[in-house]
Amino acid sequence: MNKLSDNRRDFLKKLAVLTIAGLKVSAAKSTDIIEPVYRERPGAGAMNNDATGPFTLPALPYAYEALEPHIDKMTMQIHHDKHHQAYVDNLNKAVTEAKATDVSLEDLCKNASKYSKAIRNNAGGHYNHSMFWTLMKQGGGGEPTGAVADAIKSTFGSFDDFKTKFNEAGKTRFGSGWAWLVVNNGKLDIGSTPNQDNPIMDLSDFKGTPILGLDVWEHAYYLKYQNKRPDYITAWWNLVNWDTVAKLYATAK
Ligand code: MN
Numbered sequence: 183m184n185k186l187s188d189n190r191r192d193f194l195k196k197l198a199v200l201t202i203a204g205l206k207v208s209a210a211k212s213t214d215i216i217e218p219v220y221r222e223r224p225g226a227g228a229m230n231n232d233a234t235g236p237f238t239l240p241a242l243p244y245a246y247e248a249l250e251p252h253i254d255k256m257t258m259q260i261h262h263d264k265h266h267q268a269y270v271d272n273l274n275k276a277v278t279e280a281k282a283t284d285v286s287l288e289d290l291c292k293n294a295s296k297y298s299k300a301i302r303n304n305a306g307g308h309y310n311h312s313m314f315w316t317l318m319k320q321g322g323g324g325e326p327t328g329a330v331a332d333a334i335k336s337t338f339g340s341f342d343d344f345k346t347k348f349n350e351a352g353k354t355r356f357g358s359g360w361a362w363l364v365v366n367n368g369k370l371d372i373g374s375t376p377n378q379d380n381p382i383m384d385l386s387d388f389k390g391t392p393i394l395g396l397d398v399w400e401h402a403y404y405l406k407y408q409n410k411r412p413d414y415i416t417a418w419w420n421l422v423n424w425d426t427v428a429k430l431y432a433t434a435k
Contacts, residue, residue, distance in 0.1 A: 235275065236277065237277075240312050242262050243316060243319075248319070252417040252420050253406070253417070257402070257403070257405045257406060260401070260405075262311075265307075265311070265401055266307070266311040269307030269378070273301065273307070276297075276301045276304055277290070280298060280301060287308060287309055288309070288382065291306060291380060291382050292382055294379075302378075302379070306380050307378040310360060310378055313392065317426050317427065320421075322420065324424070327424070329428070329432065329435075330424070337370040338370070338372075348396070352396050355376070357376065357377075358400070359374055359376045360397055360398065361395070361398060362388065362390070362395050364391055364393065365390055365393060365434035366381075371388075373388035374398075375387075375388055391434035393430035
């Protein structure tokens with residue numbers, strides 16, 4: 183580990199970082215700014231501090247079985263511990279080779295066109311999954327309230343119309359990818375991206391700041407739902423953590 187990384191790690195350790203339901207509240211800040219894990223530089227609160235490279239796997243903000251019966255325990259174990267870990271490991275390898283270990287995850291995504299395919303795929307994989315875990319919780323679902331609910335209704339007509347449009351984005355994404363609700367120029371929009379691309383990538387056809395995302399890769403649902411992606415999407419609505427969505431919406435606006 184080089185000196186810069188050691189210094190950064192020491193700095194991060196000194197921050198009194200609390201992990202609350204996947205959101206970090208940094209006591210080092212003078213205001214009550216709550217930032218999602220995926221916006222942070224890697225460090226405290228991560229599971230794999232021995233990884234060679236700047237990025238680490240964030241801990242799930244709940245138990246593997248917390249999302250049962252909608253998403254089963256084994257899917258969560260494999261999805262988080264194997265798939266997400268692989269994105270982190272491969273990203274560390276790719277940024278080390280590219281001598282880009284001091285670039286933030288967000289900047290790697292935003293400038294994806296300037297980096298290798300390996301960085302694009304694995305930075306996207308790390309960003310998307312880090313966000314995804316915080317967008318679900320046990321006892322989630324229902325309908326949002328407040329500003330984000332108002333924006334959904336004024337943009338899409340009703341909450342049900344919004345769900346229908348989001349479901350279509352997920353169902354019709356051919357092969358592997360993600361469905362998204364984003365804020366773009368202050369307005370909500372729904373779309374999807376292939377593979378591990380995301381709407382903050384400069385090379386993405388669909389752009390914006392994501393505030394809700396759904397993983398529609400087969401690895402996200404195949405053990406329980408096999409080929410029935412629509413059943414997985416229907417069940418997933420019971421898990422949506424609207425508190426996270428509301429915070430992301432407030433930040434994105
Ligand atoms: Mn996934």
